[in-house]
Amino acid sequence: MDRGIRAALEGLGAGVPEGVGALAGITHDSRRAGPGVVFVAVPGFKRDGLDFAPEAVRRGSPLVVAERDPGDLGAPVAVVPDAREALARLAREAHGRPSDSLLVYGITGTNGKTTTSYALYRILREAFGEEKCGLMTTAETIVGGERTQSVRTTPESTEVQETLAKMREAGVERVVMEVSSHGVSLKRVLGVRFSGALFTNLTRDHLDLHGTMEEYYRAKRGLFYMTEPGAPKLANAEDGWGRRLAREVGGVRTFGVHPEADYRVEAVRPAAGGTEFTLWHPEGRIELSTPLLGAYNVANVAGAASLALAAGVGESEVVRAVGAMEQVPGRFERVSGVEGFEVIVDYAHTDVGLRAVLEVARGVARGRVICAFGAAGERDAAKRPLMGKVASQLADVCIVTTDDAYGESPEKIAREVASGIRPGSEARVIIDRREAIEAAIREARFGDVVVIAGKGHERVQHLPEGDVPFHDASVAREVLEELASGRASGRR
Numbered sequence: 261m262d263r264g265i266r267a268a269l270e271g272l273g274a275g276v277p278e279g280v281g282a283l284a285g286i287t288h289d290s291r292r293a294g295p296g297v298v299f300v301a302v303p304g305f306k307r308d309g310l311d312f313a314p315e316a317v318r319r320g321s322p323l324v325v326a327e328r329d330p331g332d333l334g335a336p337v338a339v340v341p342d343a344r345e346a347l348a349r350l351a352r353e354a355h356g357r358p359s360d361s362l363l364v365y366g367i368t369g370t371n372g373k374t375t376t377s378y379a380l381y382r383i384l385r386e387a388f389g390e391e392k393c394g395l396m397t398t399a400e401t402i403v404g405g406e407r408t409q410s411v412r413t414t415p416e417s418t419e420v421q422e423t424l425a426k427m428r429e430a431g432v433e434r435v436v437m438e439v440s441s442h443g444v445s446l447k448r449v450l451g452v453r454f455s456g457a458l459f460t461n462l463t464r465d466h467l468d469l470h471g472t473m474e475e476y477y478r479a480k481r482g483l484f485y486m487t488e489p490g491a492p493k494l495a496n497a498e499d500g501w502g503r504r505l506a507r508e509v510g511g512v513r514t515f516g517v518h519p520e521a522d523y524r525v526e527a528v529r530p531a532a533g534g535t536e537f538t539l540w541h542p543e544g545r546i547e548l549s550t551p552l553l554g555a556y557n558v559a560n561v562a563g564a565a566s567l568a569l570a571a572g573v574g575e576s577e578v579v580r581a582v583g584a585m586e587q588v589p590g591r592f593e594r595v596s597g598v599e600g601f602e603v604i605v606d607y608a609h610t611d612v613g614l615r616a617v618l619e620v621a622r623g624v625a626r627g628r629v630i631c632a633f634g635a636a637g638e639r640d641a642a643k644r645p646l647m648g649k650v651a652s653q654l655a656d657v658c659i660v661t662t663d664d665a666y667g668e669s670p671e672k673i674a675r676e677v678a679s680g681i682r683p684g685s686e687a688r689v690i691i692d693r694r695e696a697i698e699a700a701i702r703e704a705r706f707g708d709v710v711v712i713a714g715k716g717h718e719r720v721q722h723l724p725e726g727d728v729p730f731h732d733a734s735v736a737r738e739v740l741e742e743l744a745s746g747r748a749s750g751r752r
């Protein structure tokens with residue numbers, strides 16, 4: 261590790277000053293600093309990492325890497341032009357360039373990244389075995405079958421490289437990695453060698469970071485420029501940005517129901533407990549049957565199948581794996597109950613995601629669709645009324661509640677969401693998420709579908725007063741149990 265870090269610093273034109281002892285790690289977080297651990301001071305959105313350099317040095321960091329030398333830190337400072345880039349390059353070298361020994365497939369886009377990643381991971385598992393495959397998504401990280409919950413979609417470069425190194429050491433050969441636009445823009449995946457890339461779609465989100473859709477698109481496109489020439493690259497032909505990507509970047513092929521798609525989807529039909537469709541590919545066609553519901557999941561599964569075929573996986577493995585796909589945590593997750601209605605937990609947190617899940621819910625419902633949802637704080641505020649509008653168009657009853665408010669007022673966010681609700685719709689605001697879920701479930705009657713949208717697999721709710729444990733599916737289960745026991749004892 262020491263040699264790798266020194267070489268990377270030299271590569272950045274900084275070098276390690278005389279007398280610095282053995283280097284044993286890299287961090288951007290002073291709370292993780294320690295003897296031998298190099299502290300990289302990143303100028304953040306909220307704070308300047310340099311403010312924490314004295315703490316890192318106190319904890320034992322022998323070297324600080326920063327964009328300027330504030331003087332007298334008590335440790336030498338290596339000055340670099342771009343701290344995030346330095347962090348990524350140092351992390352890659354510190355871990356011995358793990359992606360050079362792996363085949364890493366990056367999945368990007370606004371919606372569908374996690375589902376597409378799980379589908380591709382399932383196919384690779386079928387073809388190469390569980391112990392040879394890894395997965396990094398918003399929901400989980402899986403190393404050779406061992407699962408841990410994720411905190412972020414694409415973590416900082418130190419964690420990306422560390423996880424890839426862990427995978428390499430465990431004997432993993434192929435990795436599916438969900439890559440967020442933050443991951444590209446904030447250089448979290450810089451230095452990862454990608455052996456395949458896929459673009460799902462681009463709709464309004466994260467403009468708080470990117471400013472414009474053009475910049476947001478360019479961030480996603482960045483993944484394709486980091487992908488090896490000649491490696492399989494796929495873009496969704498149903499999406500205008502996807503078609504643009506295919507025109508702009510050499511070697512990108514397209515998938516979807518679009519008539520000119522290279523991997524063309526045809527004859528989509530509902531089947532018992534799922535969906536069937538035909539996928540034409542350059543060497544023929546396959547009939548796919550997936551337990552997932554909805555047109556958007558056809559796009560997700562078709563994308564994953566196309567990338568797998570382009571990467572050389574056999575048709576029969578693709579067909580078998582797609583047919584055996586497991587529940588993706590928090591994506592159209594059915595919470596079982598005995599009440600004669602369905603409760604669905606879904607991660608939809610944009611107007612597009614909400615439309616997608618509510619359309620499927622409408623298809624499943626024999627009665628009404630009841631939707632409890634909210635919008636996140638400190639994130640692109642313009643999507644809030646759009647979410648209210650979509651929910652009131654597609655659900656019979658809307659309950660606006662709190663998502664992750666972070667430091668923002670939940671009441672203010674809810675007002676902004678509710679401002680988009682169509683006049684005359686049946687809608688309520690219940691700020692407390694638990695109470696909102698309870699109200700939605702108590703409202704349901706035989707044949708109805710309750711959709712609890714926004715937090716999916718997540719187990720923490722970020723509120724102005726701090727983080728609290730919260731898991732939509734567990735809360736829904738508790739409410740259903742209360743209802744069942746109340747009914748058994750004659751209450752209700």
Ligand SMILES: CC(=O)N[C@H]1[C@@H](OP(=O)(O)OP(=O)(O)OC[C@H]2O[C@@H](n3ccc(=O)[nH]c3=O)[C@H](O)[C@@H]2O)O[C@H](CO)[C@@H](O)[C@@H]1O[C@H](C)C(=O)N[C@@H](C)C(=O)N[C@H](CCC(=O)O)C(=O)O
Binds near residue numbers: 290440446
């Ligand atoms: C906008 C954004 O992405 N912010 C991330 C960024 O924050 P920042 O640069 O503003 O950091 P900061 O808090 O100002 O601190 C500056 C520096 O001081 C350091 N520090 C801070 C405190 C301390 O005690 N000691 C210390 O050394 C920090 O480690 C950091 O390097 O760097 C921090 C350190 O890694 C992240 O925790 C933080 O993610 C926040 C929590 C976050 O919510 N990010 C989301 C928006 C995100 O990244 N989402 C994407 C997209 C998901 C999707 O597609 O929907 C994702 O990939 O997950």
Ligand SMILES: Nc1ncnc2c1ncn2[C@@H]1O[C@H](COP(=O)(O)OP(=O)(O)OP(=O)(O)O)[C@@H](O)[C@H]1O
Binds near residue numbers: 592
């Ligand atoms: N291809 C798609 N098009 C539109 N909406 C989709 C698509 N796939 C999934 N969705 C909706 O978006 C939600 C999130 O899906 P998924 O987790 O697969 O996307 P994601 O891109 O990983 O999201 P995030 O970046 O926030 O992690 C789903 O629960 C569903 O409601």
